[in-house]
Amino acid sequence: MTGGGMDLLELADVEAARTLLTGVVRRTPLVRSGPLTRMIGQPTWLKCEHLQRAGAYKVRGAYTRIARMPESERGRGVVAASAGNHAQGVALAAGLLGIRATVFMPEGAPLPKVSATKGYGATIEYAGTSVDDALIAARAFAERTGAVFIHPFDHPDVIAGQGTVGLEILDQCPEVGTIVTSIGGGGLISGVAVAVKALRPDVRIVGVQAAGAAAFPASLAAGAPVKIPRCATIADGIAVQRPGDLTFAHVSKLVDDVVTVSDEELSAALLVLLERHKQVVEPAGAAAVAALLSGKVGAEPPVVAVLSGGNIDPMLLLRVIEHGLASAGRFQRLSVRTPDQPGELARLLGEIAKTRANIVDVLHSRQNPRLAFGEVEVQLSVETRGPDHSAALITALRDAGYAVAQSGTP
Missing domain, CATH: 3.40.50.1100 (Rossmann fold)
Structure with missing residues (x-):
């Protein structure tokens, strides 16, 4: 075909x-x-x-590719570029076949993926901030050393x-x-x-x-x-x-x-x-x-x-x-303005408790320049049972006289 x-x-x-x-x-x-x-x-x-x-x-393709390399190429080792899964697949496959592997990863690659790739026996090199940067470096390494470049998909x-x-x-x-x-x-x-x-x-x-x-x-x-x-x-x-x-x-x-x-x-x-x-x-x-x-x-x-x-x-x-959780309507970030008076924070938290929502964290701030004199802003992260419960919580707070703004999903 x-x-x-x-x-x-x-x-x-x-x-x-x-x-x-x-x-x-x-x-x-x-x-x-x-x-x-x-x-x-x-x-x-x-x-x-x-x-x-x-x-x-990824190990399926990496092993197939590396195992089919002729003996004349194996001694030169292999090189790959990846932020994670291809890196681990190449490292594992090369290790199983007794072939030296070098993997270029972008700076900031997830540490667990870096550690796993090292654990499979590959040498790690860092290059740039993206996989594209790492690819350029890996190809240059292949040209310089004769190592065989293992493409992540196009082979x-x-x-x-x-x-x-x-x-x-x-x-x-x-x-x-x-x-x-x-x-x-x-x-x-x-x-x-x-x-x-x-x-x-x-x-x-x-x-x-x-x-x-x-x-x-x-x-x-x-x-x-x-x-x-x-x-x-x-x-x-x-x-x-x-x-x-x-x-x-x-x-x-x-x-x-x-x-x-x-x-x-x-x-x-x-x-x-x-x-x-x-x-x-x-x-x-x-x-x-x-x-x-x-x-x-x-x-x-x-x-x-x-x-x-x-x-x-x-x-x-x-x-x-x-x-x-936020996408499913089960987590809300709310900003609520209250008077800067003793007992007001307790009253706000009490209103939330009445709705059976669970407060994850609270930040109490007087420093926002948008606040009026004598007003504080309370930022809350709240767990709910779903979209209907979230809507009921916001309605209850507004009915209690609070100005409520949703901060959006995290």
Whole structure:
């Protein structure tokens, strides 16, 4: 097959990768989601690639690519650039194969991902403040030293390895009607689409990008890969400014739809997975679920959502949980003005207590220049039971005579 003038992979390529990966990667669980089945009204399953070795599907493609290197290249080592999951996949794969690995990461890369990459035996180098900066440095290192550059998505072996996720889904859920997965550079969805469309052309394949890093919709509209000016999303795992040439050819030919989700929708999905499924995923790993919950996927049941990764910085997890609670209407930041008199703060807190809302923190300030003389501002973080409870809280405070402003989501 060809697409956009470029040779596409075939089923045999993915099946060969599956043979190569046998005993190396985990056959990750496919679990039925009762909560999502009820929420979206269709039988829904979760493909748990966040439980893969190194915490993401990336090791499938990295191992396939590195294992197929000729002996003449192995002694030169490999080099990669990544903010996290690809770094860990390359480090693990290279370590398993006894090959030296150097990984360039941007300054400020999440410390848990840096530590994990080092733990798998790679040498870490820092370059710039973005993955693009790290890529430039990694390519320069490859030219200078002869190390083999391992692309995170735009290589046939990488795509073939990632495609083994699709073969597993067909084995585990032969009746699948729709597969939904995140898209960054497009390696995962390209491989999945190659495998699934060859065996079950009726299955609908849907990709999900973060709205703040949506290079594929613009590229598909233009008919060629387009570089977006910047990425602004909490989903660092899919923050890619330009699709690969090879992955674009696969997506444009084989993928049925690409949709986008906001950071608020990603946060809400992550919270659902954490609370209702006891699954810890990173924002990129929750993208498929975010698209389903927000009604953006025209799905034929049953639906399989791929949880692509679980490598999340605990500090980011705290912020995302708070963001998710706010998106779900269960967390409010309020600013309330009260007279600067003894007992007024206690009266305000008492009014909140009457509504059975839970106060998380309180900041009492007299320094705001917008305040009138004899007036104070009280900023509160409050947990509620949902949007209706939040609305009732604000109404109760206003009925009690308070000027209330919502500070928005975190």
